[in-house]
Amino acid sequence: MPQASPTMNVMIAAARKAARALARDFGEVENLQVSRKGPSDFVSSADIKSEKTLFEELSKARPGYSFLMEERGVVEGSDKTHRWIVDPLDGTSNFLHAIPHFAISIGLEREGVLVAGVVYNIVRDELFWAEKGAGAYLNDRRLRVASRTDMRQALFATGTPFHGKPGHDLFLREVEQVIAKTAGIRRFGAASLDLAYVAAGRFDGFWERGLAAWDVAAGAVLVREAGGIVTEIDGDDFMKTGAILASNTGLASQLQQTLRDS
Ligand code: IPD
Ligand code: CA
Ligand code: CA
Numbered sequence: 170m171p172q173a174s175p176t177m178n179v180m181i182a183a184a185r186k187a188a189r190a191l192a193r194d195f196g197e198v199e200n201l202q203v204s205r206k207g208p209s210d211f212v213s214s215a216d217i218k219s220e221k222t223l224f225e226e227l228s229k230a231r232p233g234y235s236f237l238m239e240e241r242g243v244v245e246g247s248d249k250t251h252r253w254i255v256d257p258l259d260g261t262s263n264f265l266h267a268i269p270h271f272a273i274s275i276g277l278e279r280e281g282v283l284v285a286g287v288v289y290n291i292v293r294d295e296l297f298w299a300e301k302g303a304g305a306y307l308n309d310r311r312l313r314v315a316s317r318t319d320m321r322q323a324l325f326a327t328g329t330p331f332h333g334k335p336g337h338d339l340f341l342r343e344v345e346q347v348i349a350k351t352a353g354i355r356r357f358g359a360a361s362l363d364l365a366y367v368a369a370g371r372f373d374g375f376w377e378r379g380l381a382a383w384d385v386a387a388g389a390v391l392v393r394e395a396g397g398i399v400t401e402i403d404g405d406d407f408m409k410t411g412a413i414l415a416s417n418t419g420l421a422s423q424l425q426q427t428l429r430d431s
Contacts, residue, residue, distance in 0.1 A: 276386025364388025
């Protein structure tokens with residue numbers, strides 16, 4: 170593996186530890202899937218257990234760092250300059266339906282700047298990691314965003330709003346614009362992996378509105394360190410609004426303009 174910092178090694182070790190239990194629980198979901206009650210209570214306890222492991226491992230290795238976690242929310246530490254941003258299970262709907270596409274996502278902020286990210290696809294054992302200034306990697310392979318600049322050849326990922334979420338009309342207008350100009354759209358159901366796939370050049374870009382900081386913190390570092398652009402769709406701060414766009418330098422402004430035309 171290329172040289173990872175001690176902090177990155179802490180993040181990777183925490184992700185791998187939490188992943189072991191999630192992998193076992195995913196096997197169990199495949200059995201529970203057929204029962205009448207379904208696996209939903211089981212899945213929420215798997216999610217909470219993953220978060221507990223991540224919290225314990227990260228706290229032990231870096232005492233005092235603050236946290237923003239999906240389940241526990243904000244946990245203030247004595248060190249206000251560092252903050253872990255954690256999604257213990259991204260792609261919950263996939264997990265719940267026994268679809269093997271979900272991840273653990275850990276981002277690190279230093280003085281308000283995103284400096285490191287790990288997105289771990291447990292089923293495929295794909296560990297995406299990046300540190301500011303040191304590049305992005307998939308396991309031990311350096312990542313680069315795709316080099317396509319022609320929208321007609323570009324494949325974009327997105328996330329669909331669903332029951333209880335706002336913005337259905339806008340989303341449908343955006344899809345209408347994007348499908349008319351591109352090679353297509355994918356909706357895989359785990360935002361952290363959508364961003365990791367942009368970093369890996371699998372997707373040419375990704376956009377989604379209504380996300381939370383824990384969905385995007387780690388993936389944003391990955392895309393930037395792979396040479397891509399991450400921005401807010403309408404120009405604000407995506408960590409606050411959750412409206413994110415990620416792509417390579419040749420396509421980002423074309424995608425942004427297409428979305429703005431919607
Ligand atoms: C969700 C996934 C999904 C996105 C949703 C998120 P969760 O996170 O990232 O791709 O479309 O908006 O909430 O709930 O599975 O952690
Ligand atoms: Ca999530
Ligand atoms: Ca989650």
